[in-house]
Amino acid sequence: MLDEIKIGFEIHEQLATRTKLFCNCSTNYRDSDPNSNICEICTGQPGAKPMAVNREALEGAITIAMMLGCEIKREIIFLRKHYDYPDLPNGYQRTSTPVGVNGELAGVKIWEVHLEEDPGKYDPITGKVDYNRCGVPLIEIVTAPDIRSPEQAREFLRELMKIFDYSNKTRKEGGTMRVDVNISISNQARVEIKNINSIKGVYKALKYEIMRQKNLIKRGLKIRRETRAFIEDQMITKPMRLKEYAEDYRYIPDPDVLPIKITEEFLEKIKKKLPETPKEKEKKLMLKYNLPEDVARVIASEYELAKVYEEVAKHVDARFAAYWIKDELKRVLEYNDLTFTQSGIKVEHLVELLKMIRNEEITAKVGKKIIEKMINNKKSPREIAKEHGLLNVISDENIVQKIVLEVINEHKKAVQDYLSGKKEAVNYLIGQVMKKTRGRVKPQIVLKYLNQYLKR
Numbered sequence: 045m046l047d048e049i050k051i052g053f054e055i056h057e058q059l060a061t062r063t064k065l066f067c068n069c070s071t072n073y074r075d076s077d078p079n080s081n082i083c084e085i086c087t088g089q090p091g092a093k094p095m096a097v098n099r100e101a102l103e104g105a106i107t108i109a110m111m112l113g114c115e116i117k118r119e120i121i122f123l124r125k126h127y128d129y130p131d132l133p134n135g136y137q138r139t140s141t142p143v144g145v146n147g148e149l150a151g152v153k154i155w156e157v158h159l160e161e162d163p164g165k166y167d168p169i170t171g172k173v174d175y176n177r178c179g180v181p182l183i184e185i186v187t188a189p190d191i192r193s194p195e196q197a198r199e200f201l202r203e204l205m206k207i208f209d210y211s212n213k214t215r216k217e218g219g220t221m222r223v224d225v226n227i228s229i230s231n232q233a234r235v236e237i238k239n240i241n242s243i244k245g246v247y248k249a250l251k252y253e254i255m256r257q258k259n260l261i262k263r264g265l266k267i268r269r270e271t272r273a274f275i276e277d278q279m280i281t282k283p284m285r286l287k288e289y290a291e292d293y294r295y296i297p298d299p300d301v302l303p304i305k306i307t308e309e310f311l312e313k314i315k316k317k318l319p320e321t322p323k324e325k326e327k328k329l330m331l332k333y334n335l336p337e338d339v340a341r342v343i344a345s346e347y348e349l350a351k352v353y354e355e356v357a358k359h360v361d362a363r364f365a366a367y368w369i370k371d372e373l374k375r376v377l378e379y380n381d382l383t384f385t386q387s388g389i390k391v392e393h394l395v396e397l398l399k400m401i402r403n404e405e406i407t408a409k410v411g412k413k414i415i416e417k418m419i420n421n422k423k424s425p426r427e428i429a430k431e432h433g434l435l436n437v438i439s440d441e442n443i444v445q446k447i448v449l450e451v452i453n454e455h456k457k458a459v460q461d462y463l464s465g466k467k468e469a470v471n472y473l474i475g476q477v478m479k480k481t482r483g484r485v486k487p488q489i490v491l492k493y494l495n496q497y498l499k500r
């Protein structure tokens with residue numbers, strides 16, 4: 045088909061293990077001095093032999109492969125993938141034959157899931173190398189070129205991030221994902237864009253690349269098979285090298301690593317502990333709490349958030365809590381660019397806040413103000429409410445009446461507007477009453493008195 049876009053991925057993410065894939069060095073390369081977590085194995089010293097493969101890493105890769113619906117292979121062999129770069133002291137990277145094959149996620153076929161070693165870090169400007177990251181276990185996920193647009197690519201990656209989150213097998217600190225994207229248009233040559241480290245970056249790189257390739261095709265030029273780099277600050281891609289072929293890597297089985305047999309027993313053990321997928325959680329929430337799909341989807345978007353919701357629903361009306369979390373809590377999290385886990389909000393505080401709203405101790409409006417102040421705050425919502433004088437709904441209607449009258453007298457222009465037919469002026473007046481009462485009065489009561497007085 046003309047102009048048909050085909051996009052596929054190779055996604056790399058670090059597995060959360062204490063030690064490296066073939067040695068006992070710590071995987072903590074972020075808060076350690078350069079070259080402090082290294083040994084003769086992960087720096088490829090002559091004669092050094094790898095230890096047996098890290099079981100935790102193997103279990104992590106199989107768990108994720110299972111969650112992606114893959115068929116698990118019973119024998120895994122480690123291959124040496126040769127290339128020359130200063131961050132790779134061995135001169136090759138160990139990468140496994142597929143751990144799992146033929147999975148599916150969000151309508152995209154998962155071809156293969158592999159286990160491999162991360163290289164070190166090389167700074168081409170200073171020429172310094174830090175080997176701490178050498179040998180940290182990575183999972184690699186290879187998809188079919190089933191994706192048809194940058195938007196679908198973004199959606200797929202978001203779903204994959206959710207799987208990682210639910211699996212609890214990848215590193216939590218984030219920023220460790222690296223994506224290689226391949227794209228071809230109208231059956232022209234396939235172009236690969238290497239090492240993009242965010243979903244946003246993938247989206248921008250694809251947008252640029254589609255435009256670039258379509259322009260070339262329009263001018264009757266051929267697309268070269270090549271590897272390009274995404275230059276994030278300029279939002280463009282640049283040629284790196286002509287695309288290498290698999291044979292360039294001279295893959296050979298690593299003679300130092302024995303083939304790994306995956307036993308039925310080992311698989312059963314993993315299956316027993318297999319976490320729910322985000323989709324399964326979504327369906328469960330819909331059924332158990334009678335939630336609409338869009339609400340369940342938002343709550344299931346983060347493992348920790350779904351867990352917290354189920355806890356909250358034990359104490360507060362489940363539907364009320366669900367909508368509140370979807371609309372208000374999510375709004376505050378998104379505004380602050382935080383996940384629920386990062387927000388530091390305690391589940392008991394959330395329960396307390398929702399109960400205060402349900403018991404009409406505070407209005408919904410005040411509740412929204414309080415949740416904004418609950419981010420990384422040790423104080424309970426009741427303490428926050430007290431501190432800001434937000435406690436107690438003004439239920440004495442005489443007081444409400446008095447305030448409404450004050451507002452009418454102070455905002456004659458709005459009253460005139462209202463009387464001359466601008467009905468929306470009433471919202472302004474409600475707003476003024478809310479301001480005076482710091483939101484501690486129910487809008488319905490304000491409206492009742494406003495209507496009474498404005499009719500006179």
Ligand SMILES: [Zn+2]
Nearest residue numbers: 067069083086
């Ligand atoms: Zn080591």
